[in-house]
Amino acid sequence: MSGPTTTLWRPTGPRELELVRELGWRAWPPRLPEQPIFYPVLNEDYAIKIARDWNVPHDGVGYVTRFEVETEFLGRYPVQQAGGRTILELWVPAEELAEFNAHIVGEIEVVHEFRPGGR
Incomplete structure (x- = not known):
């Protein structure tokens, strides 16, 4: 049984989300060679902004997922401020993603979907 989660x-x-679906909503797929870091974010509003403003124009649709990870495990990844006060990320090296996935508690869930022209 796990302790507190974050x-x-x-x-x-859509491509990454399909791979998550294939993994039973329990893990993130391995990074591609040009993706040395996995970037989960700590703020829902920041995730919405990326999904809406980057994923929609790039992929035609953007999703925001939410998931829980054991808090104690996350202590190894310092919070990175990627811009303003609320633009906070964790930088998980690609080679550590399998271990990171092992500390996800429950399922990864889609909480927002964005398409051109709105929702």
Whole structure:
């Protein structure tokens, strides 16, 4: 049984979301060679902004997912401020993603979907 958890969000496009679905909504797929870091975010509003403003124009649809990770495990990843006060991310090296996935508690869930022209 796990201890306390921390809620994280991940903005994603349809290809990555399909891979998450194939993994039973329990894990993130391995990174591609050009993706050395996995970036979950700590703020739902920031995830919404990325999904809406980047994923929609790039992929035609953007999703925001929410998931829980064991808080104690996350202590190894310092919070990175990628811009303003609320633009906070964790930087998980690609080679550590399988271990990160092992500390996800419950399922990854889609909480927002964005398409061109609105929702």
